[in-house]
Amino acid sequence: MTYLAKPKFHHPGLTKNRLGYTHRDYEGKISTLCAGCGHDSITASIIEACYELSIEPHRVAKISGIGCSSKTPDYFLGNSHGFNSVHGRMPSVLTGANLANRDLIYLGVSGDGDSASIGFGQFAHSIRRGVNMTYIVENNGVYGLTKGQFSATADRGSKSKKGVTNTDNAVDLVAIALQLGASFVARSFSGDKTQLVPLIAAAIEHKGAAFIDVISPCIAFNNHAGSTKSFDYVREHNDAVNRLDVLTGREPISVDYAPGTVQVVEQHDGSKIALRKIDADYDAHDRVGALAFLQKHAAKGQIVTGLLYVDPDSEDLHSHLNTIEQPLNRLEADVLCPGSAALDKINASFR
Amino acid sequence: MPDQSPISSVNDFVVRFANVNGSGSASANELFARAILRHGVPVSPRNIFPSNIQGLPTWYEVRVTEDGHLGARGGVDLMVAMNPQTWDKDVAGIEPGGYLFYDSTKPLPQTKFRADITVIGVPLTAITNSTYTDPRQRQLFKNIIYLGALCALLDMDPKLIEQLIGEQYKGKEKLLSSNVHALHLGRDWALQNLKCPIGLRVRKADAVGDRIFIEGNSAAALGAVYGGATVCAWYPITPSSSLADAFTTHCKRLRHDPATGKAKYAIVQGEDELASIGIVIGAGWNGARAFTATSGPGISLMTEFIGLSYFAEIPAVIMNVQRAGPSTGMPTRTQQCDIIACAYASHGDTKHVLLFPEDPAEAFEFAAQAFDLAERLQTTIFLMLDLDIGMNHRLCRPLKWDDARQYDRGKVMTAEMLDDGRDFGRYLDVDGDGIPFRTYPGTHPTKGSFFTRGTSRDRYARYSEEGAVYADNMQRLLRKFETAQDMVPRPLQANAAKPTKYGVIYFGSTAPAMDEAIQLLEARGHALDRMRIRAFPFHSSVASFIADHDFVYVVEQNRDAQLRTLIVNENGIDPVRLVPIRHYDGTPITARFIADSIGEHQDQLKLTPLRKVKS
Numbered sequence: 001m002t003y004l005a006k007p008k009f010h011h012p013g014l015t016k017n018r019l020g021y022t023h024r025d026y027e028g029k030i031s032t033l034c035a036g037c038g039h040d041s042i043t044a045s046i047i048e049a050c051y052e053l054s055i056e057p058h059r060v061a062k063i064s065g066i067g068c069s070s071k072t073p074d075y076f077l078g079n080s081h082g083f084n085s086v087h088g089r090m091p092s093v094l095t096g097a098n099l100a101n102r103d104l105i106y107l108g109v110s111g112d113g114d115s116a117s118i119g120f121g122q123f124a125h126s127i128r129r130g131v132n133m134t135y136i137v138e139n140n141g142v143y144g145l146t147k148g149q150f151s152a153t154a155d156r157g158s159k160s161k162k163g164v165t166n167t168d169n170a171v172d173l174v175a176i177a178l179q180l181g182a183s184f185v186a187r188s189f190s191g192d193k194t195q196l197v198p199l200i201a202a203a204i205e206h207k208g209a210a211f212i213d214v215i216s217p218c219i220a221f222n223n224h225a226g227s228t229k230s231f232d233y234v235r236e237h238n239d240a241v242n243r244l245d246v247l248t249g250r251e252p253i254s255v256d257y258a259p260g261t262v263q264v265v266e267q268h269d270g271s272k273i274a275l276r277k278i279d280a281d282y283d284a285h286d287r288v289g290a291l292a293f294l295q296k297h298a299a300k301g302q303i304v305t306g307l308l309y310v311d312p313d314s315e316d317l318h319s320h321l322n323t324i325e326q327p328l329n330r331l332e333a334d335v336l337c338p339g340s341a342a343l344d345k346i347n348a349s350f351r
Numbered sequence: 352m353p354d355q356s357p358i359s360s361v362n363d364f365v366v367r368f369a370n371v372n373g374s375g376s377a378s379a380n381e382l383f384a385r386a387i388l389r390h391g392v393p394v395s396p397r398n399i400f401p402s403n404i405q406g407l408p409t410w411y412e413v414r415v416t417e418d419g420h421l422g423a424r425g426g427v428d429l430m431v432a433m434n435p436q437t438w439d440k441d442v443a444g445i446e447p448g449g450y451l452f453y454d455s456t457k458p459l460p461q462t463k464f465r466a467d468i469t470v471i472g473v474p475l476t477a478i479t480n481s482t483y484t485d486p487r488q489r490q491l492f493k494n495i496i497y498l499g500a501l502c503a504l505l506d507m508d509p510k511l512i513e514q515l516i517g518e519q520y521k522g523k524e525k526l527l528s529s530n531v532h533a534l535h536l537g538r539d540w541a542l543q544n545l546k547c548p549i550g551l552r553v554r555k556a557d558a559v560g561d562r563i564f565i566e567g568n569s570a571a572a573l574g575a576v577y578g579g580a581t582v583c584a585w586y587p588i589t590p591s592s593s594l595a596d597a598f599t600t601h602c603k604r605l606r607h608d609p610a611t612g613k614a615k616y617a618i619v620q621g622e623d624e625l626a627s628i629g630i631v632i633g634a635g636w637n638g639a640r641a642f643t644a645t646s647g648p649g650i651s652l653m654t655e656f657i658g659l660s661y662f663a664e665i666p667a668v669i670m671n672v673q674r675a676g677p678s679t680g681m682p683t684r685t686q687q688c689d690i691i692a693c694a695y696a697s698h699g700d701t702k703h704v705l706l707f708p709e710d711p712a713e714a715f716e717f718a719a720q721a722f723d724l725a726e727r728l729q730t731t732i733f734l735m736l737d738l739d740i741g742m743n744h745r746l747c748r749p750l751k752w753d754d755a756r757q758y759d760r761g762k763v764m765t766a767e768m769l770d771d772g773r774d775f776g777r778y779l780d781v782d783g784d785g786i787p788f789r790t791y792p793g794t795h796p797t798k799g800s801f802f803t804r805g806t807s808r809d810r811y812a813r814y815s816e817e818g819a820v821y822a823d824n825m826q827r828l829l830r831k832f833e834t835a836q837d838m839v840p841r842p843l844q845a846n847a848a849k850p851t852k853y854g855v856i857y858f859g860s861t862a863p864a865m866d867e868a869i870q871l872l873e874a875r876g877h878a879l880d881r882m883r884i885r886a887f888p889f890h891s892s893v894a895s896f897i898a899d900h901d902f903v904y905v906v907e908q909n910r911d912a913q914l915r916t917l918i919v920n921e922n923g924i925d926p927v928r929l930v931p932i933r934h935y936d937g938t939p940i941t942a943r944f945i946a947d948s949i950g951e952h953q954d955q956l957k958l959t960p961l962r963k964v965k966s
Contacts, residue, residue, distance in 0.1 A: 096633025
């Protein structure tokens, strides 16, 4: 349970990143999720990505909604402020936090119930506004905490653990994110850390709304035959279009797959992504093409993963609102209050 | 000649304009009200409008009142009947001996009039059509022409109206001269063809002073600017939209960096009220001063988040411009009907701070103060406006700001304090006032971070479902609410000239009508001590005021006597001692209504000995 203390000692030979931090400095409390939960792998990937990027943990704000996935921010970046807010409302809370202080890194963690059902609207509108964030959906197709009801991302025709067949169509959050103008869209699988870690790192470096849909099997309620979100099913149907490395002027994140065609994408902050094409036909700069590709492959039962779209010239909500560079939460009366002389003039205009 | 002698009154009468909305009458009518102010005579105007953009009836009422009674009076002395749709009702509403002003271009049958009023016909359409050809011009200038005719009929100084037009169209000479021309067209016609002035007259006085004429929503928005709000998230809803609009306008003028042009604020129109309050809470959590403006239906949607703000202790300001509920209710009619909904918003045990401004000046002050209170108390503060204050121009004292004033950012632990070894427990009551310290996200690399959650946790923000830990936290929240009692604006008390066993409690927009009602009641021999409540939690003086009187009337604008319920509940008062006076038809409460209701009850008390009433 979370109130159990995690031992603080660690191996003296643990490697350190550029800031001198070890992996342990990016960890949080002990997970209370089921043993083998896909979400814990995503937690590990977030830790890995932040370590590799040498992010100062306390400069990250972790915000979530309600559900199994939304509990996970407690399990990574223990020196960051976290906010486990209201079911389906992570996007608005994150938007407000981001408006208050544009200098922090915003990591939104949500689930499929949280983002595709109760919070579908907030998911959509935060993407529309281009909030500078990394929005991760830990997608398992079920409500785990309430024992296995279908969520809105469950595929039509898939079976629940109790044997019920889902007759509703599934929400594809990746397609929606693309359609609503997300400037970074990816899909991955919790069981494929080599693909997921660099995607998370690239999303963090991205300026604008970065969305990652991570299929994350629910070991307790959605890992059976007939499920389309089980470990076996996702492994069999995973169609990765590319692999990427994140180059931040330092060592690239080590990945262990064979090189294909490599395309270097420079992001707004100067960071670079090395994109290795697996599917030669796939163009990660073509929003319209991406949508068509997704639909075509979904119809064949394939789960397209990888970096699906990135706009290197993206903007964010702060640029739309033309806000000052200084975080709004640091402004005081000397800057914010127009003073009594201005008020006298205002009074005169109301006479 | 009417059968009733015509009303004769100087600087004390009510004019009501009946128009069709979307016809451009609003600006002409407002010009009329402002012109009277320029005579040094106070006015109290009110918009009475439907939830619609074009084509439905709308009224604008101007109470001319040298004595400065700014509440609605009731009754109409001069009806400017420009809307055939509402003609019959409008004519019926005129006081006996009153006046009817209408467009006489087309003759109307005698049955359409009343014998006990003075009928004044001006062929407005004929005058307009002979002067203008463009249909839109005809429509707009017709309004100015009737204003010109009224200027002659009420003996107003045309120079003062010209001056106002000049200010309005400064730099737009063509519009300026054509408006002045239209004004004189109407005035000249009236002077040549009618007996001017009528019994109702405006005479120059010196009763306005340095007061300003402003809508409560605009004043509250200015309070947010002065109070340091940097994040505003809102969703359009009548009657609060003009508050967010005003904040936008004020910020554009007052909050851009002169060198870079960059904005020192962020305004987001949310996709709904849930998102609006979510953005406010996210910003408040992260140390910015944030608010939303909404009305009843928005409050209903926001309640889950309001509970989070209470329990996780996150500053937020909600400006609730109340309208008649429940459900969609009457979106364009006023009430004070969200008292209970806001005081106890959300599931579980919650209590929230409410501020009740009486007019735009207090709306400005309380709005600015709300941000200090929100950060000091780390919770949601409600500014309880209503449509009557929010969407009408009200004469009030000038807005004031003390340049020495700093923002109270509350108990925030900094990196230096953490490095000094201060014990940081997010929910630790270090000072005994129930208020813990918080840290802003990103404060320190290794100290002071915590996990904010709506679930139960211990004093160090660690998740816990232990009964004792939960109860400890809930008790501290109560302590904090007690602390709030001495921070919020205190009630104002005014005693009758002679000792009395009776008192009256009122709040918010009822104030001007109450002040006038006290005079009416005194004239009828009823003396009352009065207390204007300005905030919840109630100050201890509320309970002692009630204890000092046999009966206390509680005057409010809702059906269920919500403030009375709150007083009874929070102070353990015997309900029999609080007599409810409730006005809830969606119109603003009037002095006549209050005086009649209280007077009737007082008369009954005098007839029957008190012990018989009680038994």
